[in-house]
Amino acid sequence: MVPNKKDVIRLLEKIALYMELKGDHPFKIQAFRKAAKVLEMDDRSLEEIDQLTELPGIGKGIAMLINEFITTGHSSILEKLQEEIPKELVYLLQIPGLGAKTIAKLHQELGIQTLDELKRACVEGRIRKIKGFGEKTERNILQGIEQFNKKTFRIPLAQMLPIAKWVEDRLSDMKGIETFFRAGSLRRLKETLKDLDFVIATNHPKYVREQILQFPNIKDRINAGDSKITCKFSFDFDVSVDFRIVSPDSYPTTLHHFTGSKDHNVRMRQIAKARKEKISEYGVENTETGDFFTFRNEKDFFAHFGLPFIPPELREDGSEIDKVEELPDLVSEGDIKGDLHMHSNWSDGVHTVSEMVEACRRRGYSYVAITDHSQFLKIANGLTKDRIRRQLELVRKLNDQYSDITILAGIELDILPDGSLDLDEDILQELDVVIASIHSAFHQSERQILKRLKTAFENPYVNIIAHPTGRIIGRRKGYSVDIEKLFQLAKETNTALEINANPKRLDLKPEYVKIGKEMGVKFVINTDAHSKESLANMEIGVKFARKAWLNKQMVLNTMDTDQLLHFFKQKKEGKSDSFT
DNA sequence: GCCGTTTTCGGCCCGACTGTTTTCAGTCG
Numbered sequence: 001m002v003p004n005k006k007d008v009i010r011l012l013e014k015i016a017l018y019m020e021l022k023g024d025h026p027f028k029i030q031a032f033r034k035a036a037k038v039l040e041m042d043d044r045s046l047e048e049i050d051q052l053t054e055l056p057g058i059g060k061g062i063a064m065l066i067n068e069f070i071t072t073g074h075s076s077i078l079e080k081l082q083e084e085i086p087k088e089l090v091y092l093l094q095i096p097g098l099g100a101k102t103i104a105k106l107h108q109e110l111g112i113q114t115l116d117e118l119k120r121a122c123v124e125g126r127i128r129k130i131k132g133f134g135e136k137t138e139r140n141i142l143q144g145i146e147q148f149n150k151k152t153f154r155i156p157l158a159q160m161l162p163i164a165k166w167v168e169d170r171l172s173d174m175k176g177i178e179t180f181f182r183a184g185s186l187r188r189l190k191e192t193l194k195d196l197d198f199v200i201a202t203n204h205p206k207y208v209r210e211q212i213l214q215f216p217n218i219k220d221r222i223n224a225g226d227s228k229i230t231c232k233f234s235f236d237f238d239v240s241v242d243f244r245i246v247s248p249d250s251y252p253t254t255l256h257h258f259t260g261s262k263d264h265n266v267r268m269r270q271i272a273k274a275r276k277e278k279i280s281e282y283g284v285e286n287t288e289t290g291d292f293f294t295f296r297n298e299k300d301f302f303a304h305f306g307l308p309f310i311p312p313e314l315r316e317d318g319s320e321i322d323k324v325e326e327l328p329d330l331v332s333e334g335d336i337k338g339d340l341h342m343h344s345n346w347s348d349g350v351h352t353v354s355e356m357v358e359a360c361r362r363r364g365y366s367y368v369a370i371t372d373h374s375q376f377l378k379i380a381n382g383l384t385k386d387r388i389r390r391q392l393e394l395v396r397k398l399n400d401q402y403s404d405i406t407i408l409a410g411i412e413l414d415i416l417p418d419g420s421l422d423l424d425e426d427i428l429q430e431l432d433v434v435i436a437s438i439h440s441a442f443h444q445s446e447r448q449i450l451k452r453l454k455t456a457f458e459n460p461y462v463n464i465i466a467h468p469t470g471r472i473i474g475r476r477k478g479y480s481v482d483i484e485k486l487f488q489l490a491k492e493t494n495t496a497l498e499i500n501a502n503p504k505r506l507d508l509k510p511e512y513v514k515i516g517k518e519m520g521v522k523f524v525i526n527t528d529a530h531s532k533e534s535l536a537n538m539e540i541g542v543k544f545a546r547k548a549w550l551n552k553q554m555v556l557n558t559m560d561t562d563q564l565l566h567f568f569k570q571k572k573e574g575k576s577d578s579f580t
Numbered sequence: 581g582c583c584g585t586t587t588t589c590g591g592c593c594c595g596a597c598t599g600t601t602t603t604c605a606g607t608c609g
Contacts, residue, residue, distance in 0.1 A: 228596055
């Protein structure tokens, strides 16, 4: 079997691991990791890449290694490393707190290779006898093994948000804090998180430190330094939380630093270095004059380097800094003129139609669509034709009461397992907006799913396909769908695709939205709210959409009411025209 | 190992915390 790109990436990363244990030069190891990363970031397959050395980070040596691997199926460099280093040691690297140097030493001194041998050596107190090791280290290794056995997985954003809020509520009540904010992958809005990070500005660091260490639910103190605290909190599951305590002067740079990503920071620091400057958590230093700069906010920090403010959710692999010129006028929450997917207590929502409308009015929307489930979803008390007509009446009446918001009568129409739609066209045509979605038979083949979606796309009354892949983050992968064909159908039929703002879903993901964006597909950002509180998820949905560098023009619900209705009307009339 | 309108040799992001040391190495983010 000819190795593919993924195999090559794995090979390079594996070699890096072995080199670490061997004690090779850190920069050499870094070079292998960088090469793996460069390959991963490149969209092309191996066959499509003419010259490997054209990629930045791949030189003669690594190119030769890759070519050997492709032609022979194995790598002499890896084989040589494997002769020197027992492969069990690579496994031990996953234990938190244990790095390559420690493992190598334990192997040298005590001949330890496996997890069991390591554990036994700790229990028998043999580790403390090695020079440079002590009792504490022994205990820490045991703890690390315990943690490793528990395998702390990344936790879905939706499960972490309430815990973040819990921490924020406590920080808000705390005395002596100037300001604080969430950082890390939470601030960047990653769909799963390893831990939570908070940056705190204060002139009384000791006082703040003491208060944090008194927080309830602390199960374990990992670090408790003057400026950095890491604690494990115990909720339904264990969550590690980092607190960074800094002076108000340094707060913006610290916030930037701990928002990351790591790659983003590395790129920023490279840029600083080229300007004879050095970025740290505390500020920017001119390495020639010794001048030290702090900033009022992150915007000023970026401006110092001639960059516009790069929103946290965009800070990923560092390329966003170099592509900043291409940064479009990103869609923002202020651009959103309405929410086109929500449920009332007519189906499985908790609030009445008028409560939902009132909540949307307070959000300043120009329009709102009430889209309860259709009859197929019995468990959600889906609406029959009769109930739809009754709700329609209610919506029309309610509409007469308001001059500042347009209430659209809608439905979330189920696409049935057999590929038909849950309601006939005679009722659909009476509605203002129809959202179609799949809630059943997820196991079907990609072809069957596509056939179902196609029926919906081609129906003249279906305006939007909701949560197009059906995933629930960390719980359900979703049905198998051919993304390119999905976008093609959306484009051809003038149907918008939903970016679902529910943090459990966040469906579609940015990688997909990027593809659709190139194809000229229209998106709509909806909360799918089942209560008025969840309407606030719009903020999350918009930020998530921004990860795909989506601009206002690509998002349906940034249009004003007339434009929106015009867009819907065009599909009904069979015209395919884009809006502007 | 890779790279170069400051360099083909000498850099490659930067700092906190811990545990073990008597000034620092290892790990982490």
